[in-house]
Amino acid sequence: MNELAVRRIGVFGGTFDPPHLGHLVAASEAAFECGLDEVVFVPAGDPWQKAHIKVTDAAARLEMTRLAVDSDPMFRVSTCDIDREGATYAVDTVADVRAEYEGDVDLFFIIGADSLENLHTWHRVEDLVRSVKFIALNRPGHSRREVDTSFGIQVEFIDMPAVDLSSTECRQRVRDGQPVRYLVPDAVAAFIEERGLYRG
Numbered sequence: 461m462n463e464l465a466v467r468r469i470g471v472f473g474g475t476f477d478p479p480h481l482g483h484l485v486a487a488s489e490a491a492f493e494c495g496l497d498e499v500v501f502v503p504a505g506d507p508w509q510k511a512h513i514k515v516t517d518a519a520a521r522l523e524m525t526r527l528a529v530d531s532d533p534m535f536r537v538s539t540c541d542i543d544r545e546g547a548t549y550a551v552d553t554v555a556d557v558r559a560e561y562e563g564d565v566d567l568f569f570i571i572g573a574d575s576l577e578n579l580h581t582w583h584r585v586e587d588l589v590r591s592v593k594f595i596a597l598n599r600p601g602h603s604r605r606e607v608d609t610s611f612g613i614q615v616e617f618i619d620m621p622a623v624d625l626s627s628t629e630c631r632q633r634v635r636d637g638q639p640v641r642y643l644v645p646d647a648v649a650a651f652i653e654e655r656g657l658y659r660g
């Protein structure tokens with residue numbers, strides 16, 4: 461890499477309850493297509509838009525995220541959203557991840573099509589889109605409708621091999637006694653089993 465080039469860093473926020481292959485393919489494709497130097501997975505501390513559902517405690521989601529990315533030197537995990545008190549807002553995630561680097565970095569917030577559709581509901585969205593560019597990925601069941609660019613969002617669309625999988629489906633499968641092997645990394649499947657997560 462050119463020593464003088466500004467590093468390009470992907471910021472991938474998620475609840476990761478649990479992290480699954482859709483997340484890993486999304487991060488890998490975003491990195492490949494957009495020439496990222498690193499992708500930082502950031503498990504949410506308090507995902508306020510999921511307040512109506514039971515979310516697994518942050519320590520277990522953090523551990524599963526670490527296990528999921530462990531074998532890939534391009535990926536790392538930041539605890540900034542878990543360390544911060546209160547509701548998790550992406551505008552804070554981006555500021556905190558930026559502060560983890562010395563010097564200039566170009567940050568790209570990686571986001572699935574479903575989340576992109578809801579971006580207008582996010583906290584201080586106008587400040588957020590000024591502070592970061594977006595990489596948006598297709599997700600089965602979610603059209604990539606025209607993004608509202610009126611608030612100045614810069615977004616690059618990436619076509620990843622579609623992965624029709626969600627954390628909700630993984631949790632439901634465990635609850636129903638079905639395997640999640642190959643849907644989540646082996647180490648994550650083992651952790652779910654050991655801890656008895658999602659059983660009921």
Ligand SMILES: Nc1ncnc2c1ncn2[C@@H]1O[C@H](COP(=O)(O)OP(=O)(O)OP(=O)(O)O)[C@@H](O)[C@H]1O
Pocket residue numbers: 473474475476477482483486570571572573574575576597598599600623624625626627628629
């Ligand atoms: N299969 C997938 N394909 C593309 N993007 C995905 C996929 N799964 C999740 N994402 C994206 O990853 C980010 C984090 O997602 P999250 O951790 O909430 O997973 P989820 O599968 O959507 O979870 P849940 O089913 O619990 O809502 C979001 O931007 C989401 O759009």
Ligand SMILES: O=C(O)c1ccc[n+]([C@@H]2O[C@H](COP(=O)([O-])O)[C@@H](O)[C@H]2O)c1
Pocket residue numbers: 472473474475476502504507509510548549550551553575581582583
């Ligand atoms: O900033 C917000 O208000 C906001 C609202 C909803 C979601 N987010 C972020 O979007 C990412 C994916 O969220 P989720 O709930 O789909 O797992 C994660 O980093 C969240 O913190 C952020």
